[in-house]
Amino acid sequence: MIHKLTSEERATQLSQLSGWQAVTGRDAIHRQFKFADFNEAFGFMTRVAIKAQEMNHHPEWFNVYHTVDITLTTHDAQGVTERDIALAHFIEDVAKRTRG
């Protein structure tokens, strides 16, 4: 069973993930990304999708045109775990490269 982060652990991890915030009323983290257009946004999503499948850890996400809203949580642990933090760091890296 994967370990759910304590509030302190989560806060420490979030301090290293610029733009990510705890979701109100849920043990989850969220960030919104804006890209130049749909092509960039969906290219970004595709890279994240392949990584998510590899990790067997999938995001909750919403897309409209150039905007992507991503929420991460670990359903098995009913909260944020190291898996979410790892995926968030991957997502940050891909977003930065996508936007150039």
Added chain:
Amino acid sequence: MIHKLTSEERATQLSQLSGWQAVTGRDAIHRQFKFADFNEAFGFMTRVAIKAQEMNHHPEWFNVYHTVDITLTTHDAQGVTERDIALAHFIEDVAKRTRG
């Protein structure tokens, strides 16, 4: 300027789109799709994304694991147009083929 469908036109078109419904409080249409897993769901989304880009008409959509929620509306016309109906028919076809 693309023509916004009247309520009657929209109802007629929706009657031919099983599972699609008018969204409450918005001039938009919605359907939820369930696939076997994330692989199927994201493969479906990829086909829809390519078509949407070709049409220059993009969905609002939410995905978590095997579920995809799609809302269609035409922002330029502030309502449902023939573009939404055309994209919905394409989406239905791809969903059926994806699920086999």
